[in-house]
Every structure is written in C-alpha cells, then in structure tokens.
C-alpha cells in the first residue's frame with residue numbers, strides 16, 4: 086500500500102523533477118501534457134494534498150472554491166502568480182507558493198536577446214536566409230540601431246529587472262528604472278530611479294518590462310504612455326502580456342513611431358493577436374523566458390522544496406498565501 090501523499094501535477098515537468106515526485110509522492114502526472122479544464126482539475130484533485138500547476142492553468146476563485154478539502158497547498162511551477170487567486174486560497178486555508186530567483190538569469194537572457202534581436206532586426210535577416218531571399222549584401226539595407234551606450238528604462242526593478250540592469254551595463258547602457266519604491270542602492274547597479282513612470286518613459290530609448298501582472302499594471306503600456314517614449318524606441322516584454330495594450334503597441338509599430346518590439350509574452354497565449362505576425366519590426370518568441378534546462382530543473386526542485394516543507398509542517402520558503 087502506497088502511503089505517500091498524492092499530488093496533482095497539471096503539466097509535464099522535467100524528467101529529474103518527475104523522478105523526485107515519483108520518489109517522494111504519489112504524483113498524478115499529465116503524460117499527454119494537454120491543458121486540463123477547470124472541471125478536470127477539480128476531478129483529478131480528488132484526494133490529493135497539493136496541486137502543482139503552471140501558469141497555463143487558471144486557478145480562479147471559482148476553481149479554488151471547488152477544490153476538494155484534501156488540497157492543502159498549491160505549489161506553482163512559476164514565479165508569476167497572476168493565474169492563482171490568492172485571496173480565494175487564503176479563504177480556504179490553502180498555502181500557495183511560487184519559484185522566485187531561479188529563473189531570473191534565464192529570463193533576463195531572453196530579454197537581452199529580444200532587445201538585441203529587435204534592435205538589429207535579427208528575425209528579418211534570419212528569414213531572408215531561410216527563405217532564400219538574401220539578394221546581396223548592402224551598405225544601406227538591414228540597418229538596425231545599436232544598443233551600446235543607449236538609455237534603457239526598466240519597469241519593475243525586482244529580481245529579473247535587477248539582473249537585466251547588470252547585463253545592460255555590459256553593453257555600456259545607461260540604466261534607468263521605475264518601481265513602486267526605490268530599491269536598496271546596492272541592488273540598483275548604478276541605475277537611476279524615477280518615482281514617476283512618465284519620467285522614465287521620456288528617457289527610455291529602450292524599454293524592458295519586468296513588473297508582475299496585477300490589477301495596477303493591467304494595460305500599463307497603453308497609447309498615452311507609448312506616446313511618451315522617444316521616437317524610434319524599442320519595447321521589450323518578458324513579463325506578462327496583460328501589461329501591454331496590444332492595440333496601442335501594434336499601432337505604434339505599424340506607424341513606425343516605435344522602431345521595434347521584442348515580445349516573449351502575450352495576451353491570450355498561445356492565440357496571440359494575429360496582427361503581430363504581420364509586423365516585420367516585431368521580434369516574437371513563444372514564452373521561453375525560463376526555458377533553459379538548468380532553469381526548469383531548478384524551478385521544479387524549488388516547487389518541491391516548498392511542497393516538502395508544507396508536508397513536514399514547516400514554513401515554505403516562497404509562501405505567497
């Protein structure tokens with residue numbers, strides 16, 4: 086008889102993480118890796134002590150209210166937690182955890198890739214090669230803009246924003262940031278704090294979004310704020326699509342008011358606004374900010390460390406609720 090606690094894991098996780106789950110728990114794994122609907126999650130959660138979701142499962146107040154009484158914890162395989170209604174979890178005494186820190190480097194790498202790729206028109210060049218439409222080298226074609234020495238504005242100076250500031254300094258960028266409050270000067274890495282978002286925007290030849298999706302940041306980058314950016318600015322988003330107003334960003338890219346955008350996250354993933362696909366000045370990636378081998382292992386282990394603590398009656402390291 087297996088007396089290890091049952092756990093529902095909503096998506097496939099890296100092999101080493103699933104192996105640890107098999108060793109220590111009685112996991113219900115999603116071997117087909119398809120997205121479960123709300124009713125399926127509730128059904129599959131019967132008798133489990135914890136659910137390990139990804140950001141692809143929306144654990145709304147309604148879903149959380151209907152989870153079986155056996156569920157004591159939701160240990161998300163993500164740092165973002167906009168997919169989980171924390172108040173609803175608190176109301177039911179369900180502990181919620183996330184996986185901060187371990188994906189900061191990987192996400193900042195993708196933000197840097199987007200910054201460079203968008204500024205230097207990487208995907209247009211790559212497409213020319215793949216479609217055999219590279220006619221000839223040209224002194225006046227394929228011209229992007231250098232990022233070296235330019236001003237980078239960071240919205241959200243949390244863990245990922247701080248790594249981004251350090252990486253940008255490697256390109257001699259002058260880094261500015263907006264955050265709800267100024268961070269400890271040791272963590273600023275020379276970046277200049279702006280208490281007003283509008284002031285940051287006016288400085289941002291390049292803008293990288295690193296704030297969480299909350300009601301306060303919903304559609305933060307709208308037409309009015311895009312209008313405050315300098316001409317030919319480049320916008321990068323590796324945070325959440327909900328922070329951007331797609332109509333406003335697409336209009337600014339279509340008109341050439343913005344030079345380019347580099348986007349790894351979108352509203353309504355994976356059904357992104359199809360107009361992005363038509364834009365040569367949009368460099369698009371499919372939400373791969375944390376998609377590095379060591380990062381995904383570390384995220385899984387961090388989620389399981391939190392689960393182990395909860396099961397042992399200890400305070401989990403990354404408690405959100």
Ligand code: 8YV
Pocket residue numbers: 138139140141162163164165166188372373374375376
């Ligand atoms: C993850 C992310 O891949 O952790 C996050 O918040 O956005 C991504 O890097 C995803 O959320 C996994 O659930």
